Amino acid sequence: MSNMSIKNIIFSLLLCIGFVSSSNAQSGTVRGYVYDKETGEPILYGNVFLSGTTIGTNTDYNGFYNITEIPVGEYILVASYLGYDSSRTEIVIKDKGFVNKSLYLEAGGIQIEEISVSAARTSARTEVQISKISVSAKQIKALPSVGGEADIAQYLQVLPGVVSTGDQGGQIYIRGGSPVQNKIILDGLNIYNPFHSLGFYSVFETELIRNVDVFTGGFNAEYGGRVSAIVDIKTREGNKSRLGGYISGSPFMAKALIEGPIQKFKEGGGSTSFVLTGKQSLIDQTSKTLYKYAANSEDVGLPFFFTDMYAKLSHVTAGGSKFNVFGFNFNDQYNDPAIADIGWKNTGVGTSFTLIPETSSLIVNGVIGVTNYDIGIEEDGQDRRSAIKEFGANIDFTYFGNESEFKYGIGLQGMRTDFDFTNPFGINLSQVQNTTEVSAFLKYRRKIGNLIIEPSIRVMYYASQTVFSPEPRLGIKYNITDKLRFKGAAGLYSQNILSTSAERDVVNLFSGFLTGPESRVEDFDGKKLKNNLQTARHLVGGIEYDLLDNLQINLEGYLKVYDQLIVVNRNKLSASESDYALETGEAYGAEISAKYEMPKYYIWATYTYGFVNRDDGNQVYPTVFDRRHNLNLLGTYNLDKKGDFQLSARWNMGSGFPFTQTTGYYNNVNFFDGVNTDYTTSNPDDIGIIFSEQRNGGRLPFYHRFDISATKKWFFSKYTGIEANISVTNVYDRPNIFYFDRLRYLRVNQLPILPSGGIKFFF
Numbered sequence: 189m190s191n192m193s194i195k196n197i198i199f200s201l202l203l204c205i206g207f208v209s210s211s212n213a214q215s216g217t218v219r220g221y222v223y224d225k226e227t228g229e230p231i232l233y234g235n236v237f238l239s240g241t242t243i244g245t246n247t248d249y250n251g252f253y254n255i256t257e258i259p260v261g262e263y264i265l266v267a268s269y270l271g272y273d274s275s276r277t278e279i280v281i282k283d284k285g286f287v288n289k290s291l292y293l294e295a296g297g298i299q300i301e302e303i304s305v306s307a308a309r310t311s312a313r314t315e316v317q318i319s320k321i322s323v324s325a326k327q328i329k330a331l332p333s334v335g336g337e338a339d340i341a342q343y344l345q346v347l348p349g350v351v352s353t354g355d356q357g358g359q360i361y362i363r364g365g366s367p368v369q370n371k372i373i374l375d376g377l378n379i380y381n382p383f384h385s386l387g388f389y390s391v392f393e394t395e396l397i398r399n400v401d402v403f404t405g406g407f408n409a410e411y412g413g414r415v416s417a418i419v420d421i422k423t424r425e426g427n428k429s430r431l432g433g434y435i436s437g438s439p440f441m442a443k444a445l446i447e448g449p450i451q452k453f454k455e456g457g458g459s460t461s462f463v464l465t466g467k468q469s470l471i472d473q474t475s476k477t478l479y480k481y482a483a484n485s486e487d488v489g490l491p492f493f494f495t496d497m498y499a500k501l502s503h504v505t506a507g508g509s510k511f512n513v514f515g516f517n518f519n520d521q522y523n524d525p526a527i528a529d530i531g532w533k534n535t536g537v538g539t540s541f542t543l544i545p546e547t548s549s550l551i552v553n554g555v556i557g558v559t560n561y562d563i564g565i566e567e568d569g570q571d572r573r574s575a576i577k578e579f580g581a582n583i584d585f586t587y588f589g590n591e592s593e594f595k596y597g598i599g600l601q602g603m604r605t606d607f608d609f610t611n612p613f614g615i616n617l618s619q620v621q622n623t624t625e626v627s628a629f630l631k632y633r634r635k636i637g638n639l640i641i642e643p644s645i646r647v648m649y650y651a652s653q654t655v656f657s658p659e660p661r662l663g664i665k666y667n668i669t670d671k672l673r674f675k676g677a678a679g680l681y682s683q684n685i686l687s688t689s690a691e692r693d694v695v696n697l698f699s700g701f702l703t704g705p706e707s708r709v710e711d712f713d714g715k716k717l718k719n720n721l722q723t724a725r726h727l728v729g730g731i732e733y734d735l736l737d738n739l740q741i742n743l744e745g746y747l748k749v750y751d752q753l754i755v756v757n758r759n760k761l762s763a764s765e766s767d768y769a770l771e772t773g774e775a776y777g778a779e780i781s782a783k784y785e786m787p788k789y790y791i792w793a794t795y796t797y798g799f800v801n802r803d804d805g806n807q808v809y810p811t812v813f814d815r816r817h818n819l820n821l822l823g824t825y826n827l828d829k830k831g832d833f834q835l836s837a838r839w840n841m842g843s844g845f846p847f848t849q850t851t852g853y854y855n856n857v858n859f860f861d862g863v864n865t866d867y868t869t870s871n872p873d874d875i876g877i878i879f880s881e882q883r884n885g886g887r888l889p890f891y892h893r894f895d896i897s898a899t900k901k902w903f904f905s906k907y908t909g910i911e912a913n914i915s916v917t918n919v920y921d922r923p924n925i926f927y928f929d930r931l932r933y934l935r936v937n938q939l940p941i942l943p944s945g946g947i948k949f950f951f
Contacts, residue, residue, distance in 0.1 A: 216281040217549055218289055219254040219588075221508050222247050222267045225292035228428035228453030228504075231269050232324070232399070233311070236291070239264035239276070246311055249322075249399035249422065250542070252508070256549065257590035267291040286547055288507055292455050312732060312740075314591070314635055316642045316663035318675040319363075319407070319728050319744060321347055323400040330790055330824040332836040332897040334388040335440030335471075336913040336946020340400060340421070341383050341390035346820045346838065348779035348794040349404040349746075351813050353845075354891065354924060355387050355939040359699075361813040363404045364748050364775020364800040365416020367699060368687035369722070373420045375514055376555030377538050380576060380701060381563070382419075385522040386471065386492040388440075388917075391534065393465045393498060395434070395445055398424040405746050406677030406728035409629040409644035409661050410584075410595065415681040415724035415750065425502035425512070426463030428453035432907060438946030439474040443467040451503075458505045466497045482940050490939075493521040510542040532563035554583035563700065574688070574700030575606040584629075591635035599627040607702050609688055609756075617756065617767050623652035623703045625684065638667040650684045652706055655719040657682040671734040683722045688756045704754055709768045712805035717752070717770065725749045739784045748775040753802070773802040773811075790824040809883040810846045817843040832901040841892040846884035850877055850930050877930055891938075894919040911948040918942060 222231040230251025237244025238258065247253045253267075258281045268274040273296035279287050311317070329338040331346065341360075345352040349363040359367050360383070372382045374392065383390050403411065403418040411418045431448035447463035475482060475490035482490060500514040515537040523529045538557025545552075557580055564573040584597025601624070608618045631644035642663040649656050661679030668674060688700040704720035711717055730744035750773040757769045777798025784791040800814040819841045827833040854876045880886075897915035904910075918924075921941040928935050 214283040215257045216285040217256045218287040220290040221251045225294045234269035254588040318677045319405040321402045325397045332895040335944045336438035362417035369416035371414040377557045380561040391518040396423045409646035412646045426461035428459040434950035436948035460503045464499045468495045491524045512540045530565040551586040556581045577604045593633045595631045601625040640665040673732040676729045723752045745778045775800045788826045792822045844888035849880040849886040852878035908951045913946045
């Protein structure tokens with residue numbers, strides 16, 4: 189380990205230790221959960237405070253709150269949330285004592301108590317939150333629902349810094365990072381391919397989502413193993429009070445969900461519940477009648493087929509500790525004879541827990557699980573396959589202080605990759621490898637006056653590389669005024685997973701996964717690298733400004749330097765050439781977003797101006813996902829007070845992706861007879877393409893699309909009713925390019941105008 193690495197570790201540890209402090213005054217702690225009194229659902233980001241004082245906090249995405257260092261005495265503990273009646277209870281704080289108190293809110297009139305600032309604005313003043321966007325199921329459903337089905341895949345494309353390849357292909361790129369450089373987490377388990385080939389939909393069921401945290405850069409040491417971004421998705425428990433669910437159908441898919449209690453929720457007691465959901469695409473059949481004009485041929489239709497299933501069993505104790513067992517099976521198939529036949533499957537099972545000891549300020553979270561991802565493709569007569577199996581176990585511990593938080597944890601991941609690939613030149617690349625990753629992290633957050641500081645460090649050990657990777661990180665925020673805040677973050681990042689996606693293609697149908705090779709790759713000067721990890725540095729700075737109580741402006745600038753990227757040598761011509769090559773790169777840009785929220789209106793506008801470059805040792809070139817301009821406008825309007833009749837619209841505009849231009853063609857003769865081959869009389873096997881020497885030197889046309897939808901609910905009883913949805917995707921039928929068939933000199937477009945409707949029966 190280098191002296192610089194040791195210095196980084198010592199510096200980060202000193203930061204963590206230096207800011208840890210404790211109060212000598214007599215004080216105690218109160219903590220617990222805030223629930224909906226009727227359903228047992230947690231109240232997310234509600235307000236909890238001690239009446240007549242300035243002491244208080246907000247609940248998290250689980251409804252959990254923790255208030256520490258409260259002076260001894262008697263207090264009135266209050267919980268409040270918009271749309272609910274407040275709940276009050278008396279508590280007695282003793283020296284070094286712990287009060288575990290859950291509160292239950294009953295739906296009622298809008299209450300404005302002693303606090304006038306929303307939970308979101310309070311969190312903005314007390315947490316760094318740089319390059320972090322939290323998304324709820326409610327926000328996802330506010331987006332125009334393509335085919336009558338709202339999905340996180342559609343919402344992610346609206347976020348600043350996120351670039352999508354369009355309607356087909358199912359890939360997103362976050363601030364210059366390719367899909368393999370973004371970690372997608374479902375309830376603590378890695379999902380290697382979360383998006384279906386029909387880019388409107390992911391494997392995640394919107395109705396099950398409790399919270400999504402998207403970190404587009406500069407994330408703290410709690411997350412690791414990727415060099416670009418994190419998408420952390422957490423699902424809710426099943427209904428704790430009654431049996432319920434829904435059945436829905438549209439031209440795109442059919443869905444069903446059922447949930448209910450095994451042990452019913454009671455105030456002050458525990459509960460056990462289950463939820464089971466499944467969906468299956470229909471578009472491959474319905475398109476042959478409804479969308480003939482959108483398909484490549486009448487016989488094929490729109491050749492997208494997928495099925496998803498997810499199940500979860502949850503137990504919540506009276507004290508708030510939680511235990512979950514869950515499993516999933518996601519399948520996707522794309523079969524178009526003119527392009528490719530591809531199929532993938534992702535399965536997994538896991539258990540997670542949260543332990544809240546009654547007499548300790550320690551909170552323990554953990555997850556253990558296994559996943560298996562398989563993908564195979566037949567394209568241009570070539571078969572390719574890839575599989576990755578992973579076992580993971582993670583546990584972390586959290587201590588809460590007065591305006592501070594200290595968290596640490598350890599993790600273990602075991603992976604087996606099985607990969608076989610033949611490139612267009614007939615050269616085979618295969619890898620079967622087992623590897624282990626061990627990680628540990630420390631994170632400390634402290635509010636000191638107007639300053640919030642969050643130093644952290646993560647240490648990764650990659651067994652196949654025999655490499656320790658110390659990764660110090662730092663986040664800060666300064667509240668300049670009550671409405672104006674400055675924030676910044678920096679850190680080091682690494683990963684040992686790489687992908688085989690073709691950089692020449694904007695849309696990659698096949699993404700195989702490998703771990704970094706054990707034999708050292710050469711750098712640009714022919715010297716062996718010290719390790720074969722992907723490594724990056726992030727630097728982010730930004731400003732938050734509350735222009736009005738309901739209008740927030742966020743401006744961020746970012747720089748990601750990819751110091752070392754190991755890529756598969758897809759153009760290998762002989763067995764003597766290396767299977768891998770080195771690249772470096774950088775991504776930088778600026779983002780601005782404005783969010784205006786009222787009871788009836790929700791308007792969100794985002795704009796990103798960015799650059800993404802790579803250097804392969806021969807030339808610096810823009811990546812195929814280097815979109816210079818990306819603009820999103822989203823708006824929703826509720827026609828009634830309850831939000832049962834909603835109109836939504838979204839417009840997206842993006843500048844064209846780069847591509848490598850064609851300069852000519854040639855007759856490709858295989859020399860099966862070696863030097864004896866008579867190239868003057870033999871028939872060519874196929875047509876070869878001569879590409880421009882300047883990689884990705886051209887630009888596709890601008891992309892833009894307008895989507896609208898309307899949703900209306902009718903209730904037959906308190907819980908039973910029908911929800912109808914009508915939508916139009918690509919309203920003005922913009923012919924956005926999907927890809928260009930160079931050999932046939934044929935342009936293939938993204939999906940044209942697609943009107944749709946859906947109906948859901950819920951109970």
